[in-house]
Amino acid sequence: MDINNILEEINSIFRRELDEDDIEIKYETVAKDVDGWDSLSQIHLVVSIEKHFKIRFTASEIQKFKNVGEMCEVILAKVNNA
Amino acid sequence: MDFVEGQIFNTSFNVTENVYNSFLNAFNDRNILHTDMDYAKSKGFKSKVMHGNILGGFLSYFIGQALPVENVIIQNQYIKYSKPFYLNDTLNFRAEITHIFESINSIEFKYVFKNTEEQKIASGTILIGII
Numbered sequence: 698m699d700i701n702n703i704l705e706e707i708n709s710i711f712r713r714e715l716d717e718d719d720i721e722i723k724y725e726t727v728a729k730d731v732d733g734w735d736s737l738s739q740i741h742l743v744v745s746i747e748k749h750f751k752i753r754f755t756a757s758e759i760q761k762f763k764n765v766g767e768m769c770e771v772i773l774a775k776v777n778n779a
Numbered sequence: 780m781d782f783v784e785g786q787i788f789n790t791s792f793n794v795t796e797n798v799y800n801s802f803l804n805a806f807n808d809r810n811i812l813h814t815d816m817d818y819a820k821s822k823g824f825k826s827k828v829m830h831g832n833i834l835g836g837f838l839s840y841f842i843g844q845a846l847p848v849e850n851v852i853i854q855n856q857y858i859k860y861s862k863p864f865y866l867n868d869t870l871n872f873r874a875e876i877t878h879i880f881e882s883i884n885s886i887e888f889k890y891v892f893k894n895t896e897e898q899k900i901a902s903g904t905i906l907i908g909i910i
Contacts, residue, residue, distance in 0.1 A: 754882035
């Protein structure tokens, strides 16, 4: 699995959780770029992402992510170390 | 967080006249399945079928009042109905913590309601946040 695979799966999760088929999440995407990505939907996104990849983020990891790409890098590291 | 995965909570709820009438008066769902015993029996039920969403009220009580913390908010809730329940039934409720999301301070429970004959009435999951 590489970062593009992660990003592809993240796109599916975002589309499902935000109920929006046209969302295109890129490495540099941030919350303000996506309609409907608010504090409550972020909770559902994190729940889905942790369950999907069978990983657990820490609170400090979540706070440090500057964009989706940084989150994908952490996911990739966790998946590869599992 | 005062919770651990696998932690189990048990309680019971009584479907009293007060619960039933309060739900009827609050939401005005007077569908004949809920209000006409003869009709309900003609459809194969034991008696008037209670509103499934009464269980939502019991879930609200469990989250808001029965947990050992008060600073909680429901973030999502799913329910699957398996069997009808009736006036004056006692429903035994069991909830288990299935996942603690430390990153977002959220807790997921799976739960089940059973009647006193051990029949599953409904089950589902609830995600709550500790605020």
